[in-house]
Amino acid sequence: MPLSDTAVRNAKPADKAFKLTDERGMYLLVQQAGKYWRLDYRFGGKRRTLALGVYPDVSLKAARDRRDDARRLISEGIDPGTHKKLTKAKEQSADSFEAVALEWLAKFSPNWTPDHGDRIKRRLEVDVFPWLGARQVGDITPPELLATVRRIEGRGALETAHRALQNCGQVFRYAVATGRAVRDPSGDLRGALPPVKEKHHASITDPKAIGELLRSIQSYKGHFATISALRLAPLVFVRPGELRHAEWAEFDLTAKEWRIPGEKMKARAPHIVPLSDQAVAILEELQPLTGRSRYVFPSVRTNTRPMSEITVLAALRRLGYKSGEMTGHGFRSMASTLLNEQGWNRDAIERQLAHAERNNVRAAYNYAEFLPERRKMMQAWADYLDRLAEGGNVVAGNFGRAAA
Structure with a gap:
């Protein structure tokens, strides 16, 4: 006779475990520890047992549904025990x-x-x-x-x-x-790891040393796109990732602008980089080589991907600049230090560096803030770098708003 809800509910454990048989191989195993639904079946010529759940978490009806599901698998040539293990492993993998x-x-x-x-x-x-x-x-x-x-x-x-x-x-x-x-x-x-000592990106800020660096860049022997990236980096002082992911579609060389989409920026807001005459000249010289590809500075292996994140850094190392002396990010510190020292509007400098706004909505709408002054500043900065590269001893009094 099939089991009833009352019989299952009233079953009490005895000194030894015992079974209450239902139908089609299913039974309730009653032990001191609890009541367990089981299904005995044969697969591949061997007798096997499948656990269907624990009463009362799994009711009589739910246990019969699980039994019927298992028997359907058997009819399809699938071992329900193996299927259960694989399903559990898959669920565990999804939660790894x-x-x-x-x-x-x-x-x-x-x-x-x-x-x-x-x-x-x-x-x-x-x-x-x-x-x-x-x-x-x-x-x-x-x-x-x-x-x-x-x-x-x-x-x-x-x-x-x-x-x-x-x-x-x-x-x-x-x-x-x-x-x-x-x-x-x-x-x-929290507190389990020692604190990290604050460190700044290695940079060169002495005018004479900057001139030496620029002359070294001019003499660099390597892939032309890498040379162009090295030459452009101090003129635009964007983050290294923003430089290497630059796309030709973002540039308007006639308007002398590079407009970087917000999704590429750390602050997630669009950014305008006014281009000096020197920056435009570098890009115009590079355009015949990479202008048909998506990226301004494509990988040397394929033009469908940007150059490696270590390309500019590796070039600086080949020029003899060690990690504690100069990095690709150091061009930003270089520009920030000298532009501030030489009298430019601090807010214009911060906007040009695209430092993150505390208010992201404000950042999204104010990316063109101080743009006329930034255009003037970027051209003056490029002219200043030219004079340093030529060996001139340019000091603060010769450059900046006072000299503009």
């Missing part, structure tokens, strides 16, 4: 730290600059996934996470360790928001 992290990246990286997204993905792939990637995101403990970031710290990359911990925290919070974890373990690790 790596799967959740990649889902988080896919959702939020479109709002970041390409370089920023690439750096985070690479950081996770190299420093986090090998140790935590396969773990269920909701099962990872603070000590496990700490051991992972301390491996990074142990190789001397303390700043990377802090950034990896921050990124892991973002993944955990996304997992909490999507119901795959109940808490963010990174919150328990």
Whole structure:
């Protein structure tokens, strides 16, 4: 006789486990620890048992539905036990730290600059996934996470360790928001890593040394696009990622403007770079070589991708400038320091550097702020660099608003 709800509910455990039989191979196994639904079946000539759930979490009706689903699989030549294991493994894989992290990246990286997204993905792939990637995101403990970031710290990359911990925290919070974890373990690790000493991008700000650098750039022997990028970098002083991702469609050489879309900028607001006569000349000379491709400075391997993020940095190293002396980002510090010293409007300088606005809405609408003064400043800056490259000893009194 098939079981009834009353019989299942009233079944009491005895000294030994016993079964209450239902239909079609299903029964209720009653033990001291609880009541368990089971299905006995044969597959591949062997007797097997499938767990259908625990009563009362799984009712009699629900257990029969699971039994019928299992028997349908058998009729199709599928072992329901193997199918259950594979389904569980797939569900666990979908909730692994790596799967959740990649889902988080896919959702939020479109709002970041390409370089920023690439750096985070690479950081996770190299420093986090090998140790935590396969773990269920909701099962990872603070000590496990700490051991992972301390491996990074142990190789001397303390700043990377802090950034990896921050990124892991973002993944955990996304997992909490999507119901795959109940808490963010990174919150328990505040203060667990030593603080990072503030450092600034290496830069040259002495006029005489700048002149030497510019002359070195003029003598650089390499791929012409790399030479052009090196020559343009001090004239426009944008971030290295913004320079290497420059596209010809963004330039109006007649109007002497480079308009960078907001999605490429750190502050997510569009940015205008007034082009000096010198910058236009560099681009006009380069255009016959790369003008038919998308990128102004394409990769040496394919014109469908921009040059590598280390290209300009590697060129500076080949010129003999060490990491503590000059970086691709250092052209920004160079311009900021000297333009401020030599009397230009600080707000115009900050706008030209595209430093992030606290109010993102204001930043989106004010990208053309101080534009007439910025045009004048960028041409004066290019003329000043020319005089330094020629060996002139140009001091503050000879340059800036007072001399304009």
